[in-house]
Amino acid sequence: MNDHLHQPFKVKDGLELHFVNDIAIIVMNNGENRMNPAFVDDFNVLLDEVERNSSCKGLITTGRGKFYCNGIDLDWMKQNPQKLAEFLSQTNKFIIRLLLFPVPTLAAINGHAFAGGAVMAIAHDLRVQSQNQGWLCLNEVFINLRFERGLVSLMRTKVGGGHLFTDAAVLGKRYTGPEALKSGLVHAAPPMSLMLAESIQLLKSFYGKSGYPRKSLQLMKSDVFRDALDLFKTFSNEMANSFTAKL
Amino acid sequence: MSVKSSAHLNAPVRNVGTMTLYFVDDIAVIVMDNGENRLNDTFVIAFNELLDDVESNSCRGLITTSVGKFYCNGLDLAWMNEISKEQTRDFFLKFSKLIMRLLLFPVPSLAAVNGHAFAGGALLAITHDLQVQRRDTGWLCFNEVFINKQFIKFHYTLMRTKIGTGHSYTDAVILGKRYTGPEALINGLVHAAPSMPLLLSESIQLLKSFYGKSGYPRESLQLMKSDVYRDVINQYQQDLSEGHIINKGDIIAKKAKL
Numbered sequence: 006m007n008d009h010l011h012q013p014f015k016v017k018d019g020l021e022l023h024f025v026n027d028i029a030i031i032v033m034n035n036g037e038n039r040m041n042p043a044f045v046d047d048f049n050v051l052l053d054e055v056e057r058n059s060s061c062k063g064l065i066t067t068g069r070g071k072f073y074c075n076g077i078d079l080d081w082m083k084q085n086p087q088k089l090a091e092f093l094s095q096t097n098k099f100i101i102r103l104l105l106f107p108v109p110t111l112a113a114i115n116g117h118a119f120a121g122g123a124v125m126a127i128a129h130d131l132r133v134q135s136q137n138q139g140w141l142c143l144n145e146v147f148i149n150l151r152f153e154r155g156l157v158s159l160m161r162t163k164v165g166g167g168h169l170f171t172d173a174a175v176l177g178k179r180y181t182g183p184e185a186l187k188s189g190l191v192h193a194a195p196p197m198s199l200m201l202a203e204s205i206q207l208l209k210s211f212y213g214k215s216g217y218p219r220k221s222l223q224l225m226k227s228d229v230f231r232d233a234l235d236l237f238k239t240f241s242n243e244m245a246n247s248f249t250a251k252l
Numbered sequence: 253m254s255v256k257s258s259a260h261l262n263a264p265v266r267n268v269g270t271m272t273l274y275f276v277d278d279i280a281v282i283v284m285d286n287g288e289n290r291l292n293d294t295f296v297i298a299f300n301e302l303l304d305d306v307e308s309n310s311c312r313g314l315i316t317t318s319v320g321k322f323y324c325n326g327l328d329l330a331w332m333n334e335i336s337k338e339q340t341r342d343f344f345l346k347f348s349k350l351i352m353r354l355l356l357f358p359v360p361s362l363a364a365v366n367g368h369a370f371a372g373g374a375l376l377a378i379t380h381d382l383q384v385q386r387r388d389t390g391w392l393c394f395n396e397v398f399i400n401k402q403f404i405k406f407h408y409t410l411m412r413t414k415i416g417t418g419h420s421y422t423d424a425v426i427l428g429k430r431y432t433g434p435e436a437l438i439n440g441l442v443h444a445a446p447s448m449p450l451l452l453s454e455s456i457q458l459l460k461s462f463y464g465k466s467g468y469p470r471e472s473l474q475l476m477k478s479d480v481y482r483d484v485i486n487q488y489q490q491d492l493s494e495g496h497i498i499n500k501g502d503i504i505a506k507k508a509k510l
Binding site: 109130131161162163164165166169189192211213217218220221222224225226228229231 | 396397398399400401402403405408412416417418419420421422423425426427428429
């Protein structure tokens with residue numbers, strides 16, 4: 006999908022950073038793009054570059070192929086049980102960093118986004134999902150995982166209350182692009198060939214000519230997600246137990 | 253002299269400066285007619301006086317609207333540039349009190365958004381029970397993020413309760429999205445988006461469809477609003493006692509003078 010783009014500005018293992026005019030695009034190109042310490046470290050390095058580019062006005066993240074991101078790397082976790090708590094803390098920080106990012110963010114969901122991958126997509130300001138492939142799904146309930154309180158609050162603010170939230174989080178409903186569009190989880194569900202163009206256009210339609218003042222945007226995000234942030238701080242290790250049980 | 257959209261209404265009951273109160277059957281209509289209708293002391297005083305009149309009348313609903321290009325374009329920053337820090341603090345306290353008064357008003361309220369409603373003007377509109385926005389021109393927009401401003405804490409609680417959580421809320425408040433009437437309608441921010449000639453009549457019809465034949469018992473409505481907006485009230489009181497409201501006044505005063 007991204008073969009027509011400029012050469013990447015930077016590559017960290019399976020992650021590529023491109024700049025297309027004033028938009029940064031991070032392409033995950035590592036199969037299921039599972040989240041483990043290396044993934045998070047690499048992603049953070051690229052986010053640093055995006056922040057450093059003062060002319061950048063927006064960020065798109067996407068995957069290549071069948072997966073956007075299929076969640077936490079459970080194999081890695083099984084092999085490294087002693088590093089679990091530290092990794093979960095690192096992942097939380099990563100999600101919060103995305104949540105409060107100083108430019109508007111868009112998740113271009115090219116394929117499956119399950120569990121942690123769905124959380125990652127939801128942490129963005131905007132979502133676009135492919136019309137004809139992939140599911141967006143918070144399937145934690147099916148695999149005996151729980152959401153910590155900060156995450157519940159974050160999702161409720163982002164996803165909304167009512168049955169949309171409960172279908173998605175409690176019942177682990179699977180959403181195709183059109184279904185996600187209908188229920189307000191994503192802003193658009195274009196065919197794959199139009200994903201990037203639509204994503205760029207949508208992002209630009211929000212930030213206009215001059216973009217958002219970065220500090221102002223970050224403060225506004227902090228204010229709006231105040232409850233979630235407080236809960237993340239206060240209840241930071243609740244999740245570790247349910248993950249431990251899975252190992 | 254601007255054309256009054258309410259020229260077909262009954263003769264005005266009362267003028268306070270550029271704000272006029274009419275009664276159309278059992279509905280009170282407040283018409284603002286001061287260009288951008290910016291929020292300052294004069295606005296707050298006039299608005300409160302007319303709300304007093306509405307409360308002491310046995311009417312069953314309230315519509316607020318304006319004439320021309322603007323519903324309300326937000327804070328009067330030029331005026332804030334001229335006044336003292338004390339006066340700015342005082343204004344913010346009074347304006348916050350007005351917002352809470354409108355939120356808990358004892359008859360159902362409807363903002364007939366005839367034109368631009370930016371920043372504080374959008375907040376004013378959203379504080380009403382119902383919103384109707386003109387279809388063909390004018391934006392509803394919480395553009396604070398673009399002009400380096402944040403809201404007071406109770407504003408977030410108010411907006412979240414009114415707009416709902418979900419992308420309508422985050423698009424509107426974090427991303428400062430601009431909504432035309434039809435866009436506001438699709439996103440649940442307003443109840444209707446009629447063409448301009450029908451703005452007032454649709455608003456009247458919508459309001460009546462809610463209060464029915466007899467209207468709401470006033471005390472009951474006020475208590476229900478207090479219950480449903482309990483979080484907003486609590487946060488407002490906390491913001492008052494912790495000085496967040498006058499703090500916001502200081503911040504705005506400082507920026508206005510830059």
